[in-house]
Amino acid sequence: MYRYDEFDKSFVAARVAQFRDQVARRLEGDLDEEQFRPLRLMNGVYLQLHAYMLRIAIPYGTLSPRQLRKLAFIARRYDKGYGHFTTRQNIQFNWPALKDCPDILNELAEVEMHAIQTSGNCIRNVTSDQFAGACADEIEDPRPYAEILRQWSSLHPEYSFLPRKFKIAVNGASKDRAAIRVHDIGYQIVKNAAGEVGFAVYVGGGLGRTPLVAHKIRDFLPKADLLAYTNAILRIYNLEGRRDNKFKARIKILLHEKGADVIRAEVEAEFANHRDDALALPQEEIDRIRAYFAPPALPARASPSIAFEKRKAADFAFARFAALNVVAHKTAGYGIVTVSLKPIGGIPGDASAESMEAIADLAETFSQDEVRVAHEQNLVLPHVALDDLPEVFDRLAAQGLATANTGLVTDIISCPGLDYCGLATARSIPVAQRISERFGNGARAREIGELKINISGCINACGHHHVGHIGILGLEKAGSEAYQITLGGSADETCNVGAITGRSFSSDEIVDAIEMVVDTYIKFRAAAGEDFLAAYRRIGMEPFKEALYGRE
Amino acid sequence: MSKVISANRLADGIVVYAGRDGAWATRLSQAKIFASKAEAQAGLLLAQNDAKRNLVVEPVVVEVTEDASGLRAVTLREAIRALGPTIDFLPRPRAFTRDAGAAQEDTAKQTTNAVLRISRWADMEEHDPREQEFMSAADFSGAVAR
Numbered sequence: 001m002y003r004y005d006e007f008d009k010s011f012v013a014a015r016v017a018q019f020r021d022q023v024a025r026r027l028e029g030d031l032d033e034e035q036f037r038p039l040r041l042m043n044g045v046y047l048q049l050h051a052y053m054l055r056i057a058i059p060y061g062t063l064s065p066r067q068l069r070k071l072a073f074i075a076r077r078y079d080k081g082y083g084h085f086t087t088r089q090n091i092q093f094n095w096p097a098l099k100d101c102p103d104i105l106n107e108l109a110e111v112e113m114h115a116i117q118t119s120g121n122c123i124r125n126v127t128s129d130q131f132a133g134a135c136a137d138e139i140e141d142p143r144p145y146a147e148i149l150r151q152w153s154s155l156h157p158e159y160s161f162l163p164r165k166f167k168i169a170v171n172g173a174s175k176d177r178a179a180i181r182v183h184d185i186g187y188q189i190v191k192n193a194a195g196e197v198g199f200a201v202y203v204g205g206g207l208g209r210t211p212l213v214a215h216k217i218r219d220f221l222p223k224a225d226l227l228a229y230t231n232a233i234l235r236i237y238n239l240e241g242r243r244d245n246k247f248k249a250r251i252k253i254l255l256h257e258k259g260a261d262v263i264r265a266e267v268e269a270e271f272a273n274h275r276d277d278a279l280a281l282p283q284e285e286i287d288r289i290r291a292y293f294a295p296p297a298l299p300a301r302a303s304p305s306i307a308f309e310k311r312k313a314a315d316f317a318f319a320r321f322a323a324l325n326v327v328a329h330k331t332a333g334y335g336i337v338t339v340s341l342k343p344i345g346g347i348p349g350d351a352s353a354e355s356m357e358a359i360a361d362l363a364e365t366f367s368q369d370e371v372r373v374a375h376e377q378n379l380v381l382p383h384v385a386l387d388d389l390p391e392v393f394d395r396l397a398a399q400g401l402a403t404a405n406t407g408l409v410t411d412i413i414s415c416p417g418l419d420y421c422g423l424a425t426a427r428s429i430p431v432a433q434r435i436s437e438r439f440g441n442g443a444r445a446r447e448i449g450e451l452k453i454n455i456s457g458c459i460n461a462c463g464h465h466h467v468g469h470i471g472i473l474g475l476e477k478a479g480s481e482a483y484q485i486t487l488g489g490s491a492d493e494t495c496n497v498g499a500i501t502g503r504s505f506s507s508d509e510i511v512d513a514i515e516m517v518v519d520t521y522i523k524f525r526a527a528a529g530e531d532f533l534a535a536y537r538r539i540g541m542e543p544f545k546e547a548l549y550g551r552e
Numbered sequence: 553m554s555k556v557i558s559a560n561r562l563a564d565g566i567v568v569y570a571g572r573d574g575a576w577a578t579r580l581s582q583a584k585i586f587a588s589k590a591e592a593q594a595g596l597l598l599a600q601n602d603a604k605r606n607l608v609v610e611p612v613v614v615e616v617t618e619d620a621s622g623l624r625a626v627t628l629r630e631a632i633r634a635l636g637p638t639i640d641f642l643p644r645p646r647a648f649t650r651d652a653g654a655a656q657e658d659t660a661k662q663t664t665n666a667v668l669r670i671s672r673w674a675d676m677e678e679h680d681p682r683e684q685e686f687m688s689a690a691d692f693s694g695a696v697a698r
Contacts (some may be wrong), residue, residue: 026562050566
């Protein structure tokens with residue numbers, strides 16, 4: 001993985017020293033809150049309901065055991081012993097003291113981590129597929145390109161004061177696991193007719209108050225032009241994005257108002273006119289960055305794995321884990337393991353310091369020193385030999401980290417909601433917990449099959465509810481929490497925004513309503529193999545509306 | 553309906569209330585009550601002075617009612633600010649068990665109890681999130697093993 005060079009190291013150290021000085025001046029009163037707020041936001045320090053919140057960048061969701069152990073240390077020493085993995089592959093701590101933040105950033109700098117550009121009107125964490133570099137269905141590893149974009153976008157002087165935040169995602173398999181079509185820019189690695197690898201370019205996707213699916217503005221962008229083209233898009237956005245209205249300031253609104261064809265033409269013209277040689281990516285540079293992401297030298301393993309097969313035959317729980325939480329690796333004899341952070345009734349995406357350390361140990365011993373963060377708020381061990389899987393499973397199980405529910409109804413994605421967040425209108429986590437308990441992790445959940453539930457505690461949609469198969473939006477109605485259900489959303493390559501079922505449900509009603517939706521699906525599905533999304537797309541909203549609201 | 557003044561402490565972000573003695577208190581029960589809007593506005597001005605003195609940030613007026621169990625915030629948001637998150641967010645030390653199923657059940661049971669207990673905000677028991685503080689930097693004398 002990418003290691004800082006001397007330039008990066010000294011830069012980050014200087015940045016921490018600068019912030020330490022800013023915090024000291026704030027605490028002494030030389031800076032007031034108006035002056036200080038933008039400075040602390042530039043270092044990922046938010047003020048929420050109960051405390052400050054620190055959002056730490058995890059570039060394209062890749063972590064080393066050393067970094068994960070440092071996060072555990074920070075959780076113990078400076079927080080309440082846990083952290084929360086987010087829908088953009090970052091981690092958040094909910095209880096840091098402002099006065100401790102410079103020390104925390106210092107700790108992070110020691111392991112080449114930081115909180116720069118995790119807030120504010122700038123280019124945020126470039127996200128990717130949690131299975132990148134390991135999955136069998138990959139066209140090419142997207143992470144080198146995410147890293148190139150990260151380096152280019154870090155503290156870019158022209159793009160530090162954009163009209164609004166800007167989010168980029170890169171995906172490397174034909175299956176979109178990075179939700180690129182709901183990002184400001186989504187890059188999909190593709191092969192052209194000549195067999196060359198490049199990018200399909202999607203622009204103007206986003207969620208929040210106005211969910212919109214991105215438009216494809218380019219079928220094929222050569223790799224060498226990645227930065228020049230990105231620069232062209234950002235230039236147009238910076239010039240034309242609305243600064244008069246915060247709620248219309250994202251690039252998705254620009255595309256929506258002017259039309260994709262107009263924006264495409266503008267971007268192409270800007271790209272052609274300013275095809276800056278400084279931004280052209282020579283093959284040597286691409287290769288240099290790719291070298292950091294070279295696949296680990298995996299010792300040859302027998303395939304099939306006798307230990308793996310024997311354990312599956314003897315242990316139903318292990319067989320279930322293997323079926324649900326392990327996917328095919330590009331190398332025979334290996335698997336990609338999802339470590340669920342969604343125990344039944346648990347808080348989605350939270351991990352204790354102890355869990356983090358256990359996973360760091362496993363990554364070191366069994367996964368080539370690599371851990372990934374999924375935007376679904378789970379962790380991944382990307383390079384596990386199937387021979388080792390029984391032991392990995394046992395050790396995860398001892399930590400309560402072996403819930404076999406990837407993609408099932410209990411693998412719920414949830415924002416922090418009103419329990420933590422100052423923007424929230426309703427709580428989201430308790431709803432996730434109750435839904436999880438209602439369905440459990442037995443035969444019923446397996447019978448339901450793949451079903452992605454996303455919960456957001458306000459219209460900012462940090463839980464990505466618009467693209468959940470079932471989405472839940474928490475609102476406030478007459479002083480009480482009210483939950484609106486959407487159905488049929490999808491974040492993958494068949495991306496679309498979910499449709500609202502009708503009137504909202506109270507806190508007491510919502511779990512029953514979700515169960516009603518699921519039961520309706522089971523009733524109407526064509527066969528056990530037809531998953532919820534496929535069934536919804538076939539039968540439409542009517543059966544669900546009728547089940548939920550009857551003859552209302 | 554009465555009012556209190558609330559803010560977040562600058563140094564650590566913790567929720568505080570303008571107290572009866574002029575200092576900032578961590579518990580809603582210790583807050584100074586303002587009977588009228590005018591009094592609350594005057595209290596807010598004083599609080600804004602304290603913001604200028606770098607003690608607190610973002611002071612606001614909060615509606616409260618009083619019942620048998622004491623002062624309660626009227627809105628759910630302010631109740632959560634007063635009482636902490638309604639979920640059992642603190643990690644529990646794991647008991648090592650041989651059986652993965654039992655370990656999962658255990659976690660689920662603990663969380664169920666927490667979730668059931670706080671399913672309605674009006675039922676929230678008073679508990680001070682500060683009491684649950686796992687560790688703070690102040691607890692370390694400098695001899696921390698890294």
